[in-house]
């Protein structure tokens with residue numbers, strides 16, 4: 001067992017609690033520290049903390065700057081739990097934007113808005129894959145017919161469409177936090193499949209046939 005005493009408390013986003021919570025900093029590792037003079041320095045800090053609400057660990061990286069007794073930090077990146085989608089860098093902007101918006105809405109606990117954004121993302125995928133005509137249900141069906149969306153992915157996308165409809169139009173059907181979380185997870189899986197794995201598989205096949 002190592003020491004996990006809390007050094008100080010600071011507010012942070014906890015993905016498990018899905019809210020800004022009080023976190024306790026357990027350990028800070030700094031590197032790339034440069035001194036502009038003896039009272040000023042800047043560098044990178046890796047900070048291990050724990051959520052004081054659910055006790056889960058959180059690892060962040062931030063750029064800090066100290067001038068005399070004042071300190072700032074910016075460019076905070078969450079390293080753990082990982083919440084970024086690797087497929088995103090290969091997806092077109094029309095798909096990335098609603099995805100990022102959906103994440104923002106989820107973190108703001110705006111679950112209706114979150115599922116509507118996921119639905120918008122699905123619509124963007126259809127447009128990107130060449131299906132711009134008709135309503136969303138028809139576009140998805142066409143993607144399924146021409147084998148861009150296999151049956152399982154087609155049913156997921158269709159479910160996102162229906163949840164998105166509830167978020168947009170229903171006053172009876174309440175969108176819960178779990179619905180919003182599931183929508184993001186399925187949207188995640190769809191983009192990973194369409195913009196990452198399919199691409200990776202094509203490259204693998206190409207590499208293997210040229211050997």
Ligand SMILES: [Zn+2]
Pocket residue numbers: 014015016017018021051052053054055056
């Ligand atoms: Zn928590």
